[in-house]
Amino acid sequence: MFLSIHHITLPIEDPLLKFLIELIIILCIPLLLNKIKVPHLLGLIIAGALIGPNGFGVLSRDSSVVVTGTTGLLYIMFLAGLEIDMGDFKKNKWKSITFSIYTFAAPFILGFLGGYYILNFSLLTSVLFASLFSSHTLVVYPMISTMGISKNLAVNITVGGTMITDVLSLLVLAVVVGMSQGEVGTAFWLKLSVSMVLFTLIVLLVFPIIARWFFKNVSDKISQYIFVIVMIYLAALLAELAGIEAIIGAFFAGLALNRLIPHTSSLMNRVEFVGNAIFIPFFLISVGMLIDFNAFIQSWETLGVATIMLIASIGGKYVAAYLTKKTFKLTNDEGQLIFGLSSASAAATLASVMVGYNIIIGETATGEPLRLLNEHVLNGSILLILVSCTVSSFVSMASAQRIAQADNDNTVYGINEETENILLALNHKDTVEKMVNLGMMVKTSKNKQLFGINIINEDANESSVKNAEKILGDAVNTASAADVKLNAITRHDTDVVRGINNAIKEHNITDLIIGLEENKGFSASFIYNLYNGYLHNKNINLMVYHGVQPIGTIKKYIVLIPSEAEKDAGFFHSMLKVWNIGRNSGATISFYGNERTMQILTRIAKKANIEGEFNIVQTWSEAENAAYNLKEDEGLIILMADRGMHSYFPQMREVPELLNKNLNNNNYLLIFPFSKTLENTTEKRAVSNVDDFAEIGKIIGKIFK
CATH class of the missing domain: 3.40.50.620 (HUPs)
Incomplete structure (x- = not known):
């Protein structure tokens, strides 16, 4: 009656009502599912299936849904690249590469065996079919990030491996499509290689230059956010022009802006807020709209194909996570987290299936078009998305909660x-x-x-x-x-x-x-x-x-440390502030001090997994020379002291005047550590054990963790 009075028919076409329905779903699903401890992303996918064209037909999956959903997908990949700790990534790159080999090969082998020997696909179709399971989408990454463990080793390995395995799987797609159309040759490989190299150089080298200039000269917060969105879409477009999927471009855009958007900044908060509140939920709803439950009821063959796809994908990802855990001696929870993060199939899988489905390679005996991937694979991929996202949600959240709780339980000698x-x-x-x-x-x-x-x-x-x-x-x-x-x-x-x-x-x-x-x-x-x-x-x-320029645009900090600074009561407290600047801004930290101090800091950096450069100087004049050669986008940090402290020397009183003369156009920070040791503080214990490098590393490592 209501529909007829208001002349509303299904699917609803009125844009205002469509948007309202989707917002109500985004609002209510988390509120309802949080009470029963079910990940809300699963609820959003199911809600999309129910209101979509294959459910009750309330909404159609039209261009507006596709656009917002695509933005959400790009957002997920962008956030993964933006929030990755580049210092940790550099130190763990071989772990990520090893994981990417495992997570690409294990599902690929299972998928090829199932497609070629059980489903009797052709060799070319079997290769494409197998590549569907090698890629994965970090659907639950935004939820993991909100729990404060985005810098965990398992997360770092998985995010780095995602980039590599998705690129490999999409390269397989490009090659198979080229072979099916008879276009693979020297020219094909040369064009693909050159375009990928150009894309990588433009995004990772040119984008940061443009972004640094923009953030230094434009202070308007809205303009800064729009600029970020432009960079995401521009990188996605360049990726497509290079012959790879847009999601890889979005991930590379995140890497390019990683060091320019501090993790503690208001801009980062805006980027995360809008993505988690609007774009990513719309993507999950749009994925749900693809699910057609009738296809599994009407065709047993579809169920058979879907079963093989589930075994190859989820089974292969479990094997990869297990091998990674064993190879790098990770905890059970970290192994489970790797499996949970990498088990969700959505973006690259769906893209590959749609491409394969749309390629016609001949005709059947009845005159029907013969597709590279048939409709059973298409329908099976939808079930794979639903089941894999469900598994990913439950496994990831359970293991992430245990890891987060363990991190919270790690206290440092009473430090709060x-x-x-x-x-x-x-x-x-x-x-x-x-x-x-x-x-x-x-x-x-x-x-x-x-x-x-x-x-x-x-x-x-x-x-x-x-x-x-x-x-x-x-x-x-x-x-x-x-x-x-x-x-x-x-x-x-x-x-x-x-x-x-x-x-x-x-x-x-x-x-x-x-x-x-x-x-x-x-x-x-x-x-x-x-x-x-x-x-x-x-x-x-x-x-x-x-400060003369935004702190996020500083590429590198020169840190000058006087002799015997480690003996001062507040030394380690001050170092924590310096490390936080480096970790939160992504800037390189280059220390200058005597051999003894650099040994201590090097030991701490290894224990705490912190990136830094350690330069030994014999005199304070040598350290000052490094400071006076600062470039435009570099900053200076000097550890100072007052009379009566171990590291104090009379020339320190001249530092303000020298800074006025030489570095008035640079950012600099003078740190005066506290000189009176408080009772029951970590700093007091650290000073008393200053020769015990292992103890210092243990203390500071726990602080940063």
Whole structure:
């Protein structure tokens, strides 16, 4: 009755009503399934099957569904490339390559045997049929990422292996299609090789140059997000022009922008939020719309083909995950996670099936077109998508939850990351965003809050008060865009230093960040307040920041460490901040110090799986020379000290003046570690065992984990 009154027929064509129905599904499915602990991506696929053309026919799988679904698919691959830890990937590249060989070969062999000897396909069809199972789609990756284990070794291996195995399977598709059309020859291989090399060079070398220029010159947040979407689609288009699938282009786009979009930034938060809220759910619904349950009821042959496909795909992925676990001595949960992540078939599988189905290689005896892949394979692939995504969801979430819980249980000698309190001294409007971004960059991953303070002179007029409120309001908005809470503190005091020092005591501040104005650098009054005021707080880590360009556009940091710095109480606390900058921004960290210090840091880096360059210098002058040769997109970090500390030497007092003269156009950060050792802190234990490199590596490794 309702439909007839409103002149609505099925499938619904009204765009407003269509979009509303899909949004209601995206809203309700997670709420319903979370209560029974069923992954909501499975619910979205089933919902798509029910409302789709092969279900109740509520919606058709038209161009609007295909476009949003395609964007969601590209988004999944882009996020996988964007969030991969490039340092870990470099260190684990051989593990990823080994896994890709396993995960390509095992399903391929099973699929070829099933297609050639059981289903009696031709040799060419059997090869294409086998390649369907070698690829996989990281459907559950967004869910794994939200659990905070995206940098786990198993995830890193799987993501790296996905890129390789998908490329290989799609190359098989390209070759088989060429052979079926009689086009394989020297020219074919030359064209494919050249186009792939050009595509790789353009995306991985040219894209970062364009993106770095854009982020440095365009500060509008909406424009930055649209730019990211443009890069995704442009890379996908270039991939198709090169003869490979668009999803590979999206993955490479993620790799290209990996070091330019800090993981703690508001832009990263926007990219993840929009993808997880809109595009990826639409992709899952669009996949569900392909499922036709009637095909399995009407044809036993379809069920037989589907069974072989399920055994080849899921069985082959299990064998690959098991071999990977044994080869690299991973835990059972990590092996299960690799299997779960790699067992879902959707993107490349569906693309290959559709291509093979649309290629006609002859006619049957009845005059029907003879296709490279028949309708039974097409229908079987839909069941494979449903079952594999179901298996992937349950296995991945179960193993990921156990890994996440184990990570949470790893404490470091009583250290509680939640006690970290970072205070930003926000006095200048132009430095607010840079200061907040630095605060989010140096904080530990479990710390979801910052403190911001503005000191107002007791005799200030109403205009000064409003300006302070505006500064703190901008800071709150910048932090909230990255899902970080900033606690704004307004204090009236006749002395700025005294006001900040009182706030440090009241809020148990562990780290204080003070910003320098871009064009002023160190003034005489600031230097006086630094040494005669701020540094009187012996229990805090003090950072002085000079930012002239977005922190995410810095390619490399030069870190200067004075002799005997490792003996200072706050050394390891300060190093944690430096490591966080490198890990969250993707910038290369190049250390300069004496042999003893570099040995300690090298040992820590190996234990904590952290990327860095370690350069031994004999004198402080050698280290300064490295600093003065900074390029435009490079930054400087100097570990400083106050009188009475082990690493202090008189020439340190000249550093501010030298920075004003030589590096006014570069980003730099001065870190003054706390000099008073607190009771029951890891730093105290680390210092007392400074010669025990294994103990230091163990302590710091657990901190970073």
